[in-house]
Every structure is written in C-alpha cells, then in structure tokens.
Amino acid sequence: MLPLHATEETLEHYALGLLEGGSLESFEEHLLTCEQCSRRVTEADQRIALMRKALTEVEYSRWLEEKRHPGSKVKVMPKVNGQSAGN
Numbered sequence: 449m450l451p452l453h454a455t456e457e458t459l460e461h462y463a464l465g466l467l468e469g470g471s472l473e474s475f476e477e478h479l480l481t482c483e484q485c486s487r488r489v490t491e492a493d494q495r496i497a498l499m500r501k502a503l504t505e506v507e508y509s510r511w512l513e514e515k516r517h518p519g520s521k522v523k524v525m526p527k528v529n530g531q532s533a534g535n
C-alpha cells in the first residue's frame with residue numbers, strides 16, 4: 449500500500465474521472481486502506497457537485513477543461529451581449 453496521501457489535485461482528478469493508468473491504480477489501492485482519503489474523495493465529489501450547480505454548462509466544461517490541462521490557462525471570455533460578429 450502507498451504510504452503517501454493523495455494531493456488535492458489527484459483527489460479532484462479522481463472525482464472528475466480524469467485520473468488514469470498507473471496513478472489511478474495506485475490511488476484506488478491507497479483508497480482501499482485509507483479512510484482519510486476516502487473521506488476526502490467524498491468531499492471532492494460534493495465540491496464538484498456544487499460547482500456543477502453553480503455554473504452553467506458552458507462554464508462548467510471550461511472549468512473542467514482547465515482541470516484537465518492545468519498548465520494552459522483557458523481564458524474565460526466575458527459574455528458579449530447581442531454581438532454576433534466573429535472576431
């Protein structure tokens with residue numbers, strides 16, 4: 449079993465279903481033996497559920513995209529009212 453607890457990022461990615469491969473495997477293994485991390489996963493789940501409720505679908509998918517690619521900052525564009533022009 450893993451002696452190390454998951455980072456917040458790992459927890460969030462796990463709750464969002466973004467964790468894969470070896471990191472997913474080792475984290476799931478750790479979860480089996482770690483009550484603390486199980487609890488934190490539940491908390492992360494609740495936090496994400498709240499985000500889902502608070503944000504519109506578009507905002508939520510942007511937020512998700514940012515989680516998926518933490519390096520590249522996805523700019524959230526302010527709403528332009530009524531303007532249909534492209535650039």
Ligand SMILES: [Zn+2]
Binds near residue numbers: 483
């Ligand atoms: Zn743990």
